[in-house]
Amino acid sequence: MIKLYYLPGSAALAPHGCLEEAGADYELVRVVRENGRPTEPRNYLDLQPMGRVPALVDGEIVTYESAAVCMYVGDRFPEARLGPGTDPAARAAWYRWHTYLTNTVQADFMRMFAPERDVDSDSAKAEVEACAKRRLAATRDWIDGELAKAGGYLVGGTFSTADLFLAMVTRWGRRLDEPWWGAPNLGSHYRRITSRPAIQRVYEQEGLED
Ligand SMILES: N[C@@H](CCC(=O)N[C@@H](CS)C(=O)NCC(=O)O)C(=O)O
CATH class of the missing domain: 3.40.30.10 (Glutaredoxin)
Structure with a gap:
């Protein structure tokens, strides 16, 4: 098992x-x-x-x-x-979204949640946290626009594991001054994913x- x-x-x-x-x-x-x-x-x-x-x-x-x-x-x-099947374009988008969401978006969330891992002094920590928040605010708007263009799901217009990853980071984004799920497309995406019986x-x- x-x-x-x-x-x-x-x-x-x-x-x-x-x-x-x-x-x-x-x-x-x-x-x-x-x-x-x-x-x-x-x-x-x-x-x-x-x-x-x-x-x-x-x-x-x-x-x-x-x-x-x-x-x-x-x-x-x-x-x-839950994956993109064999279509190369869908696979490319699937790899791209997982990679971007983990190596860029998730990394910024980690800096926001734990700036002490990067720097020592209180003022440096505050700065790292503020920079991460600023980037995450811009990222939120960018992903919101991409979701609208993609028709509500990240890969090939249908539900995939990438949507579960996005919903996870959207949930982490509830801690920002402008919560991620407050953006129109991210909000409806989050509700769509979390209303699935499995989720x-x-x-x-x-x-x-x-
Ligand atoms: N890039 C790793 C990050 C994993 C990660 O940092 N997980 C956190 C929880 S969200 C954790 O285990 N934190 C404990 C620690 O870092 O000591 C992944 O996506 O699996």
Whole structure:
């Protein structure tokens, strides 16, 4: 059985949504962290060497990085049609969105949530946080426009794992002065994704309310 290692509302949320949408047989394992280190399961660093969530174990295969896990699940369960199929243009868009959302957008959220990882002094932390917020405000507007052009779903006009990743970062964006879900297209996208029965189950399993 597949195992997904997670913490509620974390970067494991989109992979969790992918597994539930796929109808996969999987077990959720909550990671326990103390003083910034995972303590349970005890071998967690063997699965995810940075000690972060998510990690996914599928038989002999161990993988991590939330965007990679989403694409892995999309390819692993082709019958669930969570990926782009074989069309090269759709695959290109699928790779592009996952990569952009993780290496640019998610990275800015991490700077906003934990500026102390980048700099030491309080004034530098405030500056890193403010810069990240400024970039995320511009990113919000740009993605909102892209969603309108794309017809409401990121890849090929239909639901895919990329939409689950976007909904995850939209939720993180509730902490900004102008919440991401306040933008018209991002808001309707978030509601469309989170009203899916599989995603409602995911929110219930993780104990999330918004
Ligand atoms: N790029 C990684 C980031 C994972 C990550 O930073 N996860 C956070 C939760 S959202 C975490 O485990 N934080 C604990 C820590 O960094 O010590 C991914 O997307 O999987």
